[in-house]
Amino acid sequence: MASEMIGEVLKLAMVVTLAAVLSIGIYALLPDERPPHLEVEMSFNQTDIGVIDIIHVGGDPIRTNDVRIEISNASNIFDKKGYRLTELSNESFWKFPDTIYLSSSTASSINMSDVKVTVIHQKAIIAIGEVRRV
Known part of the structure; x- marks a missing residue:
């Protein structure tokens, strides 16, 4: 029972870490602010x-x-x-x-x-x- 709970916490930690890495990668691809027209x-x-x-x-x-x-x-x-x-x-x-x-x-x-x-x-x-x- 304790090992199942540890497995769920590890899965949750992996999902949060992957989401953070993915969002940092996406924000790095956004263009800079453009000069005004x-x-x-x-x-x-x-x-x-x-x-x-x-x-x-x-x-x-x-x-x-x-x-x-x-x-x-x-x-x-x-x-x-x-x-x-x-x-x-x-x-x-x-x-x-x-x-x-x-x-x-x-x-x-x-x-x-x-x-x-x-x-x-x-x-x-x-x-x-x-x-x-x-």
Whole structure:
């Protein structure tokens, strides 16, 4: 009778151990968290010449402290200035249809006419665009 009980406990221990090993193996195969998807429209502001409007037109809401925006002269990549999104927005998330207003003047180029804007998440670059003054 005692040997039957010991056999049942051993079977139960084996099942629990196999379930734990199997679940660890399955969780190891899950993909990493993906970077957020973002669709933006960029244009020079119609009223203020030195400002670029970046409008969130679709995709995921993005936590503002995970994102930074870089602007550079389209012809000279070294003329670059970066901003944390938290500096440009008072909100904790950037979501549809919020607009970010970004000054296009950097330390060495005032009122550039061709500007490259890059939106960088901590996992990946999620948007790149050029804005041209017409």
